[in-house]
Amino acid sequence: MxxxxxxxxxxxxxxxxxxxxxxxxxxxxxxxxxxxxxxxxxxxxxxxxxxxxxxxxxxxxxxxxxxxxxxxxxxxxxxxxxxxxxxxxxxxxxxxxxxxxxxxxxxxxxxxxxxxxxxxxxxxxxxxxxxxxxxxxxxxxxxxxxxxxxxxxxxxxxxYWVLALNEALWEKAGKPTLPKTYDDLIPFAQAMTFDKNGRKLGESGYDARNVETYGMCWAPSPPIQENYLWHYFWSFGSDYISADGMDVGFKDDAGRAALRHMKAMVDSGAVTPPNLYSDDVRWQAAVMSGKAAMAWSEGFTAEYAKQYPQLRIKVLEPPAGPGGQYIVGxxxxxxxxxxxxxxxxxxxxxxxxxxxxxxxxxxxxxxxxxxxxxxxxxxxxxxxxxxxTFMNEAAALSKYVKITRILPYQPQEYLVGKINDFLLGRQSMDAMIDEASKQIKQMAKAAK
CATH class of the missing domain: 3.40.190.10 (Periplasmic binding protein-like II)
Known part of the structure; x- marks a missing residue:
């Protein structure tokens, strides 16, 4: 991060x-x-x-x-x-x-x-x-x-950023059961995705070309994604960098499972399209403005409180994977x-x-x-x-914090870009992993 x-x-x-x-x-x-x-x-x-x-x-x-x-x-x-x-x-x-x-x-x-x-x-x-x-x-x-x-x-x-839920949009969807695992997260996001005519994703007549509210905000921005991509790997029992710091860490089955889950979320129809906004400010406010029902968020600031006087935000526990629950700290x-x-x-x-x-x-x-x-x-x-309320709920999650690796080089932004290449269909998983591995090896060697 x-x-x-x-x-x-x-x-x-x-x-x-x-x-x-x-x-x-x-x-x-x-x-x-x-x-x-x-x-x-x-x-x-x-x-x-x-x-x-x-x-x-x-x-x-x-x-x-x-x-x-x-x-x-x-x-x-x-x-x-x-x-x-x-x-x-x-x-x-x-x-x-x-x-x-x-x-x-x-x-x-x-x-x-x-x-x-x-x-x-x-x-x-x-x-x-x-x-x-x-x-x-x-x-x-x-x-x-x-x-x-x-x-x-x-x-x-x-x-750390927390998973924030727009309560009004959750209520509009009928209060679907809050997600406990990454497997729960996708159908939960889908249940809160509506088109401009009020039809829910999956309902007859739903217009995917005219979405009013997406269930999940997925911003294609490294400064934002660095706050939630890594704990996908950790929660599935892998890491973004190998234990010796000399290669990518997600070549293993657990890392690939995490990548497949990210891809399933991005392809679910419930995720914001990458061209929705052009700047990080609007991406970070997506759940506050009601464009997305759920997002990883840095916090509920006084600026947001003033701008959105009716906004109600709930902090969710981080989803669990086979390897546990984590937040990028x-x-x-x-x-x-x-x-x-x-x-x-x-x-x-x-x-x-x-x-x-x-x-x-x-x-x-x-x-x-x-x-x-x-x-x-x-x-x-x-x-x-x-x-x-937001800060008291968020503070309770400190037990899930895990810090990114202490390394003599900074691979995060590069890896975000490569992972996005896979998530957005520009490269296959194998091609992305192979290319990322070669580059990280070079970066690690140069930093020695």
Missing amino acids: RQHGLEAAISRRRFLALAGALGGAAALGGCGGDGGASSSKVTYWVPPNAELSRMQAYLADVKTGFQKAHSGTTLDNVVVPWEDALTKYTAAFSGGNPPDVTYQIIPWMNKWRSTGVLADFRTLDKGFTDTFLNGVNPDYVKAAEGPKGELLGLPYVGG ACGFLSVAAKARNRSGALDLVKYLVDDKPLQDFNKLILAKPVRQQPSNYYDGLDDPRMT
Whole structure:
């Protein structure tokens, strides 16, 4: 899954829109480390995971609370626009003058994983680290580990897309039984597909050329599909990359079964055609606008709540396959620089940020999912009660999260394209697998 913010748990479109709105809002001053010399200041760099004014208000509260709890220490928060973040981080780390604490995502951590620029939390404070990690999804922990088992980032906020159901369209279809398995998913989608005359798919006179509502949204866009294709493979007992990372992983019978099931869904008549929309914004809103009854969705935002005042959305459990139930996960981390000027202050700040109240406030601010199970009312008090319901239902699914592979190359977008070649009839399964295998082998070899 492509990672932007929360590894595409919140979309590229959303983050770049936010970052673009910032303009020059965050000027990066000199800050960072001198190899461990003491300082009364702690610096924290974080991209804007929410609208700028709300992000700044949250960070102002953090500064006030942290400085009150740590008298004599000054906190300097710097909001780094997403489109500049990696460049700024690279310059700071390579220059030996990094911020004490940074917000990280997995692709960035992959860049630093073997460079020694991030401190090991298990060395900084093993007792705190072990206690904090209790109950955290182990895939999040694995994604933050270095080559020698170092913990280079503390899992901070999680993310994943959930299967969202438009309740009005479900009711229109007569409330068919909610799907529990991938086998259930296709007839469920078909039962919620109607033409513009109100006829259901399969009924006499149904006009497939004039569909009013599709049962399932299937967007032909890598940033969207990367959030649901991979757990098809996992749920069928396969993977998109081989165990050694050197080949595709879906050559086996389980992988082929997953591909056949995807193809059956796409060919079912209940799936949105690939030319329905031309941009990701409309694709992501398909279930909200009522064009599709069901879709994998990043969340129910305040923007959607305002635009669709009558909308009711239900979060479904992920379908089960022979290999289990999974959701493609994402994570944002807090890291301490190995050359932090104020290492003890940096650790104090991390501890403050992950304390129950600041962490809950941040999750609610950016509509992220928690990295461990939380009470069923964790998101109570959001801007719209429908947002609260959605997030509380979505948060309960964190137990199904699985992270995409940690690799020295990024095969996901290429594989989405190849899988679409098969799903849309441009290649046979065998031809697609053969071609994808050759390309992944080349990518893996080049990354060695």
